[in-house]
Structure formats: structure tokens, C-alpha cells
Amino acid sequence: MLVLITYDVNTESEGGKKRLRKVAKQCVNYGHRVQNSVFECMLDTTQLRQLRGILEGIIDVEKDSLRYYLLGKNYKDKVIHVGVKESLNLDAPLIL
Amino acid sequence: MKRLLNTLYISNPESYLSLDGENVVVRRDEKEVGRVPLHNIDGIVSMGFAGTSPRLMGYCAEKNISLTFLSTSGRFLATICGESKGNVILRKEQYRISDNKEQSLRIAKNMILGKVYNSKWVLERTIRDYSLRLNTEILKEKSEYLTASIKSIQQATAMDQLRGMEGEAASVYFSVFDTMILQQKDKFQFDKRNRRPPLDKVNALLSFTYTLLVSMCKSALETVGLDAYVGFMHTDRPGRASLALDLMEELRSVLADRFVLTLINKKMIHASGFYQKENGAVIMEDETRKTVIFAWQSKKQEEIVHPFLKEKIEWGMVPYVQALLLARYVRGDLDAYPPFLWK
Numbered sequence: 001m002l003v004l005i006t007y008d009v010n011t012e013s014e015g016g017k018k019r020l021r022k023v024a025k026q027c028v029n030y031g032h033r034v035q036n037s038v039f040e041c042m043l044d045t046t047q048l049r050q051l052r053g054i055l056e057g058i059i060d061v062e063k064d065s066l067r068y069y070l071l072g073k074n075y076k077d078k079v080i081h082v083g084v085k086e087s088l089n090l091d092a093p094l095i096l
Numbered sequence: 097m098k099r100l101l102n103t104l105y106i107s108n109p110e111s112y113l114s115l116d117g118e119n120v121v122v123r124r125d126e127k128e129v130g131r132v133p134l135h136n137i138d139g140i141v142s143m144g145f146a147g148t149s150p151r152l153m154g155y156c157a158e159k160n161i162s163l164t165f166l167s168t169s170g171r172f173l174a175t176i177c178g179e180s181k182g183n184v185i186l187r188k189e190q191y192r193i194s195d196n197k198e199q200s201l202r203i204a205k206n207m208i209l210g211k212v213y214n215s216k217w218v219l220e221r222t223i224r225d226y227s228l229r230l231n232t233e234i235l236k237e238k239s240e241y242l243t244a245s246i247k248s249i250q251q252a253t254a255m256d257q258l259r260g261m262e263g264e265a266a267s268v269y270f271s272v273f274d275t276m277i278l279q280q281k282d283k284f285q286f287d288k289r290n291r292r293p294p295l296d297k298v299n300a301l302l303s304f305t306y307t308l309l310v311s312m313c314k315s316a317l318e319t320v321g322l323d324a325y326v327g328f329m330h331t332d333r334p335g336r337a338s339l340a341l342d343l344m345e346e347l348r349s350v351l352a353d354r355f356v357l358t359l360i361n362k363k364m365i366h367a368s369g370f371y372q373k374e375n376g377a378v379i380m381e382d383e384t385r386k387t388v389i390f391a392w393q394s395k396k397q398e399e400i401v402h403p404f405l406k407e408k409i410e411w412g413m414v415p416y417v418q419a420l421l422l423a424r425y426v427r428g429d430l431d432a433y434p435p436f437l438w439k
Contacts, residue, residue, distance in 0.1 A: 028117060028119060028133075029119065031133055042136050091397075093393035094104045094105060094132060095107050095389055096129055
């Protein structure tokens with residue numbers, strides 16, 4: 001299924017920048033960066049749980065937030081894109 | 097059940113592949129042209145010469161992601177093979193069977209049975225769909241020959257005898273292959289099967305598709321823990337994935353041959369997308385190769401009901417399911433290896 005992950009990490013506080021970098025790095029590992037703090041990840045339930053474990057271990061729940069949008073299998077009709085940097089469709093043939 | 101994952105194809109020879117975290121990163125002229133999380137793909141096929149970082153090779157070997165290198169003409173160059181893992185007991189049993197003539201024959205017979213049955217189905221299907229347009233007499237005649245061949249295969253008592261019957265059936269099948277080309281007939285002719293190098297466009301397409309299919313079979317076998325290099329019908333030879341070739345036999349006609357026919361008959365590819373070298377070898381242009389790969393990927397995602405499992409799966413999962421069934425037979429959970437008999 002497609003999971004959209006967005007985050008807000010408070011960089012004004014102690015260690016905020018470090019947390020931001022860590023969260024971003026983990027998101028890159030699991031998915032595709034569509035906008036600065038927005039990631040599209042093709043995950044199954046296990047992988048989602050794994051990723052949640054990792055991310056929620058990094059952030060500071062007092063200051064930061066994470067949102068997961070579960071778009072399911074038929075996500076293609078649920079996403080509209082306008083403008084530059086179209087995201088990579090991981091179901092379509094990948095030829096680079 | 098395993099999920100059908102995507103395959104990453106690298107078609108530009110100047111691309112360099114490396115690993116960053118859990119991503120494969122594709123670079124061209126020092127610039128990043130793409131990155132893909134590796135948990136979304138189960139194979140990388142690289143048709144380039146710039147290369148791949150050893151770290152990525154190691155990672156792929158560890159995570160069971162097949163990494164195959166092809167030359168720009170589609171000829172198989174190398175594949176990455178890491179530490180042997182998986183079930184050593186299963187592999188030892190596989191080696192025992194491979195050394196035992198009788199037991200090998202029992203499996204090989206079923207595989208060839210599958211192959212001839214499926215080739216016959218391809219002919220029958222053409223007869224059924226195009227009875228008004230074609231001279232079906234000749235197809236019927238060959239199909240009857242294959243029916244007889246199936247009977248005699250069941251009675252085969254030695255591997256050489258089986259190989260002879262297989263070769264005979266294959267040449268009968270290919271003798272009418274040209275009849276099944278319905279469109280662009282003046283530009284795509286098939287006389288006989290030739291390879292290394294392929295001498296016409298149809299053979300070029302067949303060879304390329306077989307290369308894609310064998311890499312699917314190989315990673316399927318490795319996923320279930322069998323040794324892709326120790327075959328039952330194909331004998332051992334260094335660097336040859338004999339078991340993958342064995343497994344491929346029954347899938348050639350229904351998956352690869354029909355795919356090639358579709359490409360031609362639906363006019364998805366054109367004669368202008370090929371060129372000929374001085375030695376007679378026919379090579380695909382880059383654009384044609386891309387079209388073929390695109391079509392192959394969507395073919396892999398088409399859903400079918402597996403005739404033995406009665407379960408809905410994608411075409412791309414068929415080699416994996418067959419590898420799984422083969423492993424179950426080797427382990428002794430099944431009485432016989434059930435080949436993929438497509439209807």
C-alpha cells in the first residue's frame with residue numbers, strides 16, 4: 001500500500017536539527033521524497049510497523065509531530081499532482 | 097506468500113549504481129538520475145558498462161535481490177552471487193537427486209511434459225482464435241504430433257531419450273511458429289531458431305525475452321533455497337544456472353513466446369527498431385528494448401489463476417510458485433513435481 005508520511009520537527013529546540021536529519025534519512029530509506037518533509041512509501045503492514053518503530057524512537061513527542069496517511073492499494077485515483085517533480089511510480093516499469 | 101516486487105532496469109550504459117542507506121542510487125555523469133528504496137524491488141538488471149559499487153553488490157547478495165548484468169545487445173554477462181545461505185539440508189537433497197539418474201529423470205520428465213503441453217496449448221489457442229484467417233490444417237497436424245509426443249515422454253526411460261524427444265517436439269513447434277505471426281508478416285519472419293547471435297528480428301526478441309525469463313527463474317530458485325546451478329536435465333557446467341534453465345522449459349512458450357508474438361501482432365514494436373551488424377547479428381535499438389521491457393513488466397503484473405494451486409497470482413509470480421513446488425518435492429512433501437500446465 002502507499003503510505004504518505006509527513007513530519008514537523010522543531011529545529012529551534014535542543015537537538016532538533018539532529019532529529020530532523022535522522023527522520024529524513026530513515027524516510028529516504030523507505031520511500032521517495034516528494035516534497036521537503038513529505039514522503040511517499042510503498043510498504044506492507046510489517047514494513048510500516050518497522051518504520052513507525054524507528055521514526056517514533058527518533059522524534060520528541062513533546063515538540064515534533066508525525067502523520068501517516070494510509071492510501072491503500074488503489075492509491076492511483078487518490079493522488080493528483082500539479083507542477084514540477086512528478087513522483088516515481090514504484091508499480092510501473094522502472095527503467096533508468 | 098511472497099509479494100511480486102518490481103525490477104529495476106538500467107538501460108543507459110553510462111549509468112553507475114551505488115548504495116545509499118537502503119536506496120539504490122543511479123548516477124550518470126556524476127549526477128543523480130534516480131533513487132529507489134531496495135525493499136520495493138527484487139531484481140536489478142543492468143545493461144551498462146559503467147558498473148556498480150561493491151557495497152551495492154554485497155547488499156543485494158545479502159537481501160536476495162538478483163543483480164544481473166547484460167551487454168547492451170542483451171547478452172548475459174554476469175550475475176552477483178553472495179554467500180550461500182538458506183537451507184543446507186534442502187540443497188544437499190537436491191544434489192543427491194541431481195546425482196541420481198532415475199530421480200532426476202522423474203523431475204525432468206514432468207518439466208518437459210509441461211513444456212510440450214504448453215507449446216501445444218499455444219498452437220491450439222491460435223487455431224481456436226484465428227480459425228477463419230489461417231490455414232489451421234498444418235497447426236492441427238503439429239498439435240497432434242505434440243499430443244503423441246506427450247504420450248511417449250511419459251514412457252521415456254533415459255535422460256538422453258528424453259532430451260531427444262524434447263528436441264524433436266521443440267523443432268516441430270518452431271516449424272509452425274511463423275504461422276502464428278499474423279501482423280507485419282513481411283517484416284517479421286521466422287525461419288528457425290538461431291542464437292549467439294540471433295540472425296533475425298524474431299530470434300533477437302526471443303533471445304532477449306528468454307534472458308529476462310531465466311533471470312526470473314534463477315532468483316525464484318534462490319529465494320526458496322535451491323541451488324540454481326545444479327540442474328536435473330541440464331548438466332553441470334561452470335557458470336551455467338542449469339536448474340534455472342530446467343525450470344524455464346515449461347514457461348518458455350506460455351510466457352516468453354506468446355509475449356513475443358503479442359509484441360509483433362499488436363504492432364507494439366516495429367521493424368525499424370532493429371539494426372544488423374556486420375556478422376549478421378540482429379540487435380535491438382535502445383527504444384525498442386525499452387518498449388519490450390515496459391511490456392514485459394506489465395505482462396508480469398497480469399493476474400491469472402495458478403492451475404495447480406487454484407490461487408490468483410501474477411504472471412511474474414509463476415516462476416516463484418514453481419520453484420516453491422519443486423522445493424516441496426525435493427523435501428518430500430509432494431509425491432511428484434507438478435509442472436505448470438497452462439490452459
